[in-house]
Amino acid sequence: MKLVSYLREETDQLAILVDGLLYNTQELHPDLPNNMGMFLMMWEDVIDIAKQADASLKAGKHPGNAHGVPVESVQLLSPVPFPTSCRDGYAFRQHVAAARRNRKVEMIPEFDQYPIFYFTNHNAIQGPGDIHCMPDHFEKLDFELEAAIVICKAGRNISAAEADDYIGGYMIMNDMSARTLQMEEMKLNLGPAKGKDFSTVIGPMLVTPDELETFLIPAKPGHTGNNYNLKMTCKVNGIQVSEGNMGDMDWTFAEIVERCAYGVNILPGDVIGSGTVGTGCFLELNGTGKLNDPNYTEQWLQPGDVVEMEIEGLGTLSNKIVKEDTDFSILALKKNV
Numbered sequence: 001m002k003l004v005s006y007l008r009e010e011t012d013q014l015a016i017l018v019d020g021l022l023y024n025t026q027e028l029h030p031d032l033p034n035n036m037g038m039f040l041m042m043w044e045d046v047i048d049i050a051k052q053a054d055a056s057l058k059a060g061k062h063p064g065n066a067h068g069v070p071v072e073s074v075q076l077l078s079p080v081p082f083p084t085s086c087r088d089g090y091a092f093r094q095h096v097a098a099a100r101r102n103r104k105v106e107m108i109p110e111f112d113q114y115p116i117f118y119f120t121n122h123n124a125i126q127g128p129g130d131i132h133c134m135p136d137h138f139e140k141l142d143f144e145l146e147a148a149i150v151i152c153k154a155g156r157n158i159s160a161a162e163a164d165d166y167i168g169g170y171m172i173m174n175d176m177s178a179r180t181l182q183m184e185e186m187k188l189n190l191g192p193a194k195g196k197d198f199s200t201v202i203g204p205m206l207v208t209p210d211e212l213e214t215f216l217i218p219a220k221p222g223h224t225g226n227n228y229n230l231k232m233t234c235k236v237n238g239i240q241v242s243e244g245n246m247g248d249m250d251w252t253f254a255e256i257v258e259r260c261a262y263g264v265n266i267l268p269g270d271v272i273g274s275g276t277v278g279t280g281c282f283l284e285l286n287g288t289g290k291l292n293d294p295n296y297t298e299q300w301l302q303p304g305d306v307v308e309m310e311i312e313g314l315g316t317l318s319n320k321i322v323k324e325d326t327d328f329s330i331l332a333l334k335k336n337v
Helices: 036-041 043-058 093-102 160-166 179-186 209-215 253-260 282-292
Strands: 002-008 011-018 021-024 085-089 117-119 129-133 145-151 167-175 200-207 231-236 239-245 270-273 306-311 315-323
Touching: 002 021, 002 036, 011 036, 011 043, 036 043, 085 253, 093 282, 117 253, 145 231, 145 253, 160 167, 160 253, 167 209, 167 253, 167 270, 167 306, 167 315, 200 315, 239 282, 253 270
Parallel strands: 085 270, 129 315
Antiparallel strands: 002 011, 002 200, 011 021, 085 117, 145 167, 145 270, 167 200, 231 239, 231 306, 306 315
């Protein structure tokens, strides 16, 4: 099942996507909530009703009084417009190893010992469309090609063996990054914060695990949880710059959830990202380019650029970079010492 949130009468409307048409949930069945927040809160009570409606739509039947709306005719929001929290993991060894190699430091052994994550700004979650950036963000503005999940039932101290049952579905994530801000603040061993808090993009839809069963592959040796053979790409202005596979995750989402939930309540609506796939950002690509050729010209995102991310089975997430009409700079506020 593919679930979409879109703007309808100035609020977020939940719909099921079938053959390019959106069907409002409350019109499919009176027990279905009309927004993703409530849907996730009521997940175990409503998921079977929604799947039955989805099956009927795919069979050419229209339950209730549902009428399809072309997906191209609406403004898509993040599938989870108001997450209860947003964490981002660090699951792809290839990306971590390449980034460290490019900085001429050895691979950190702790990567293979346990999964890590950081909290980012869940109030800056957005879907397809314009990404508004301040002047300082354009000091090495970057994308990060990732996958993400959303939690669909509350839990605490969840083992990796049972954690996949807490995953409502999968989405594309673009963890936007202002590298100059990020690198400066992390010199103080805190962060990332301002380098990451202005925009995290997820979308264009939430795809439930049953829709991806044909893509299941074994987790890496010594790991636990579902893993999916899903090709990942990113294009900037129509030119492909990144390619990877969700199946290359060394730490599974189940293992990341296990760590997230240790001694802590995880809640319906919590979003968790995978971390960047190998080749999945300009920081890594520029570093590799410089390592191989000192004269390599770095590339960073510029105003007007269009970023398109695609993950097999999860759709295409498209955003345009827009510069705010201001010259206000927090980098300019640094004290001289």
